[in-house]
Amino acid sequence: EVAVIGSVNLDLVARVRAFPRPGETVTDATLDRHPGGKGGNQAIAIRRLGANVRLVACVGNDSTADEALAGLAREGVILDHVQRIDGAATGTAMIAVDGNGENQIVVAPGANRLFTPERLVLPACDVVIAQLEVPMDTLEAAARAHPGFFCLNAAPARPVSPALLADVDLLVVNEIEAEAIGPNLDNFNGWLAVTYGASGAELMRHGNWVASSDAPRVDAIDTVGAGDAFTAALAFGLGSGQSPDVALNRACTAGALATTRAGAQSSPTLEALEQFLAR
Numbered sequence: 001e002v003a004v005i006g007s008v009n010l011d012l013v014a015r016v017r018a019f020p021r022p023g024e025t026v027t028d029a030t031l032d033r034h035p036g037g038k039g040g041n042q043a044i045a046i047r048r049l050g051a052n053v054r055l056v057a058c059v060g061n062d063s064t065a066d067e068a069l070a071g072l073a074r075e076g077v078i079l080d081h082v083q084r085i086d087g088a089a090t091g092t093a094m095i096a097v098d099g100n101g102e103n104q105i106v107v108a109p110g111a112n113r114l115f116t117p118e119r120l121v122l123p124a125c126d127v128v129i130a131q132l133e134v135p136m137d138t139l140e141a142a143a144r145a146h147p148g149f150f151c152l153n154a155a156p157a158r159p160v161s162p163a164l165l166a167d168v169d170l171l172v173v174n175e176i177e178a179e180a181i182g183p184n185l186d187n188f189n190g191w192l193a194v195t196y197g198a199s200g201a202e203l204m205r206h207g208n209w210v211a212s213s214d215a216p217r218v219d220a221i222d223t224v225g226a227g228d229a230f231t232a233a234l235a236f237g238l239g240s241g242q243s244p245d246v247a248l249n250r251a252c253t254a255g256a257l258a259t260t261r262a263g264a265q266s267s268p269t270l271e272a273l274e275q276f277l278a279r
């Protein structure tokens with residue numbers, strides 16, 4: 001049993017030839033709508049690995065929520081701990097992608113930002129996974145209250161409070177996120193996983209090296225979602241007793257496979273992961 005505490009967004013992706021300058025209008029965009037938010041994305045990633053997953057999140061009482069939650073329901077993520085807040089807007093990310101594949105992103109967190117500690121109801125579960133798209137004090141309360149394994153993916157990059165770090169068993173960061181945490185990382189006592197994109201990842205504990213793994217070579221078409229797939233596989237693996245070597249290798253493979261598919265909800269199923277590892 002896994003609970004994911006985090007954000008739910010609707011991603012509105014506009015593709016344009018060139019970004020507008022301030023004050024300018026461009027009218028050549030095509031629009032796609034995808035469910036997103038790191039909470040939702042990681043819930044799907046873990047669900048695809050075969051776990052029972054409950055999402056603990058806040059959305060608005062609006063049609064955006066229906067759209068954002070439909071994909072989660074279809075994947076089999078349990079939504080009975082998703083609260084609808086009257087009068088709030090469901091989190092929305094407005095993403096513009098230009099002809100060179102560069103992006104500009106504006107996020108309106110809406111209900112995700114209203115997910116205060118008073119709204120937190122933590123279900124009984126073995127493993128909790130969280131990210132930094134909901135308020136820090138809510139995560140602190142969750143980590144304090146959860147007796148089992150607590151994983152924090154410290155994304156997007158921002159400082160993490162020492163109170164939260166003290167209750168984290170597994171911290172997953174890329175190099176930019178590690179830098180944003182700064183010197184507090186030196187006192188961190190749990191497992192620390194640092195990802196290096198196509199170069200794989202390392203696992204450390206108390207400042208000591210535990211394991212490292214290359215990422216398999218793949219035809220990467222879209223690296224969005226790699227970190228979510230990696231975090232899900234590593235937290236699920238370490239939380240369910242896999243050895244550090246095995247869990248890290250599987251996580252790197254899951255991250256790599258996610259880059260071979262477009263979009264944020266691109267993580268592999270257990271079957272696809274096993275099949276790739278057995279090749």
Ligand code: ADP
Nearest residue numbers: 174195196197198200215220226227252255256
């Ligand atoms: P984030 O998306 O959070 O920045 P990374 O880019 O470091 O995270 O990716 C997480 C993991 O996904 C890496 O450790 C690696 O295993 C895998 N990965 C990411 N990019 C590639 C790539 N281009 N080729 C192969 N594996 C990749």
